Amino acid sequence: QVHLVESGGGSVQAGGSLRLSCAASGYTINTNYRGWFRQAPGKEREGVAGVNTRNGNTHYDDSVKGRFTISQDNAKDTVYLEMNNLKPEDTAMYYCAAGFGWWRTMPKPELFGYWGQGTQVTVSS
Numbered sequence: 001q002v003h004l005v006e007s008g009g010g011s012v013q014a015g016g017s018l019r020l021s022c023a024a025s026g027y028t029i030n031t032n033y034r035g036w037f038r039q040a041p042g043k044e045r046e047g048v049a050g051v052n053t054r055n056g057n058t059h060y061d062d063s064v065k066g067r068f069t070i071s072q073d074n075a076k077d078t079v080y081l082e083m084n085n086l087k088p089e090d091t092a093m094y095y096c097a098a099g100f101g102w103w104r105t106m107p108k109p110e111l112f113g114y115w116g117q118g119t120q121v122t123v124s125s
Contacts, residue, residue: 002026002114006096009119012086018121020081022096031098034079036070037109038092038121045095047106049081059106064090086123093118 008020022034035050049070050059058070069082079096097112 002028002031002098004096004098004114004116006094006116006119009094009121011122011124014087014123014125016086016123017082017084018086020083020094020096020119020121022079022081022116024077024079024098028077028098031100031114033099033101033103033107033112034070034072035097035099035107035109035112036079036081037095037097038090039095040092043092045109047109048094050103050106051079052102053079059103061106083121086121088123088125090121091123092121094121 003026005023032054033052036048037045038048039045048061048064049068051070051072053072067085071080095118096116098114099112
């Protein structure tokens, strides 16, 4: 079992920045990928950014390229999502997920077996 805890969400104005953290614990050795997903009210959950924790490969949704950066601290088993130049359309609940796979693009949420409880990000105009 893998336990994920997100933190760092909050409310900011457009153009602001936030840094999300996802700390993992438990049997993480069976996982090699951490993904950040978001879900706005009435919308499907969508992938934002992901990182292969074994080889460092990263993937981003086109909507966040150049604004968001995913990084990892393997010693702490923690993944971060640095979000800059935030826009109102980034408002959503952000979830961290862990899974295993070797993907060339941002994987879909149904491929992940472990999820955190989510952290809310609200961007006002």
